Amino acid sequence: MKVHVNSRICAGFGICLGIAPEIFELHDDGYAVVRVSEVKPEDEDAMRRAVSQCPAQAISLSEASSQ
Numbered sequence: 002m003k004v005h006v007n008s009r010i011c012a013g014f015g016i017c018l019g020i021a022p023e024i025f026e027l028h029d030d031g032y033a034v035v036r037v038s039e040v041k042p043e044d045e046d047a048m049r050r051a052v053s054q055c056p057a058q059a060i061s062l063s064e065a066s067s068q
């Protein structure tokens with residue numbers, strides 16, 4: 002699974018950082034960025050929570066293509 006943040010609509014609430022600080026970090030310009038290219042299976046539930054709790058609905062998930 003991959004996770005994306007749309008930096009144009011992220012409002013910098015930081016809720017995603019509270020849920021998964023190892024995956025999201027706050028950019029100097031005040032929006033969240035994703036630190037990992039691939040979400041580990043054990044983090045997928047946290048990603049779904051981040052998607053549902055992001056007030057700006059800026060987070061989206063996609064299935065990574067398996068090689």
Ligand code: SF4
Binds near residue numbers: 016018033055059
């Ligand atoms: S929860 Fe959503 S709006 Fe808040 S920092 Fe994360 S992506 Fe941005």
